[in-house]
Amino acid sequence: xxxxxxxxxxxxxxxxxxxxxxHENVNPESKNPTKxxxxxxxxxxxxxxxxxxxxxxxxxxxxxxxxxxxxxxxIEFWLDCEEYKKIKxxxxxxxxxxxxxxxxxxxxxPKEINIDFSTKTAIKQNILKPTHSCFEAAQSKVYSLMKKDxxxxxxxxxxxxxxTKTLPPPxxxxxxxxxxxxNDRSEAETELGIWL
Numbered sequence: 001x002x003x004x005x006x007x008x009x010x011x012x013x014x015x016x017x018x019x020x021x022x023h024e025n026v027n028p029e030s031k032n033p034t035k036x037x038x039x040x041x042x043x044x045x046x047x048x049x050x051x052x053x054x055x056x057x058x059x060x061x062x063x064x065x066x067x068x069x070x071x072x073x074x075i076e077f078w079l080d081c082e083e084y085k086k087i088k089x090x091x092x093x094x095x096x097x098x099x100x101x102x103x104x105x106x107x108x109x110p111k112e113i114n115i116d117f118s119t120k121t122a123i124k125q126n127i128l129k130p131t132h133s134c135f136e137a138a139q140s141k142v143y144s145l146m147k148k149d150x151x152x153x154x155x156x157x158x159x160x161x162x163x164t165k166t167l168p169p170p171x172x173x174x175x176x177x178x179x180x181x182x183n184d185r186s187e188a189e190t191e192l193g194i195w196l
Contacts, residue, residue, distance in 0.1 A: 037061065042163035046155060049147040061163065065154045073111035074142050074150065077104045081139040085132050097130035105138065115141050 037057045045052035052058035059075075066072040080100055087093045104113050105123050115138050126134040154160055 037163055039163065039165045042160065045160075046164075049151045052151070061159065062151075062154055065157060065159050066150060068159070069150070069153070071150065073104065073113055074146050076111065077113050078139055078142050078146070080104070081135045084135060087132075093130050093132070094127075097127040097134055100135065101127050113138065113142055114145070 041055065041057065042061075045055060045058045052062060063072060063075050066075050077100075080096075080103075084093075084096055084100065087096060101109075101123065103109055103111050105115075105120055106112070107120075119137050119141065123134060123138060
């Protein structure tokens, strides 16, 4: 009982320490960051995941999409890793490594990313003496997950189709065919008139 309350308290505290960019009250229509995006620009994002991430509006739109899927921790972690690699100060490196571990890696992390136990264990050891490569394995796994799973879903989403002004692919429901199956010849002769 005491351990559960302690975990809840730790989770609430770490939520307060993180940025307030969570998925609460996310409606993809409410704030429309996509108003200035041309269909031609959005269509370029289909060329590659990297192309989309390199485009400021592409990254912002993809992040909004991930929020609607309650998986924005992936892109946030990836972006934090990119910032982490640019840090020059050893003191700042230590501080940022500890914060990233608490927010994304720890078992009680408020925005825990989905990585395997061995990667988590390696990161826990690496942040004792942090280097710029502490989070590389986890970043690579998250990147791969986004590229193979989230990105294809994004390209099939209504959000993306609204940007490109194209129609979404047909749904999985069956279309009615003009070919008919009849039980006997008399049924076919009476139904023939509807086709003529």
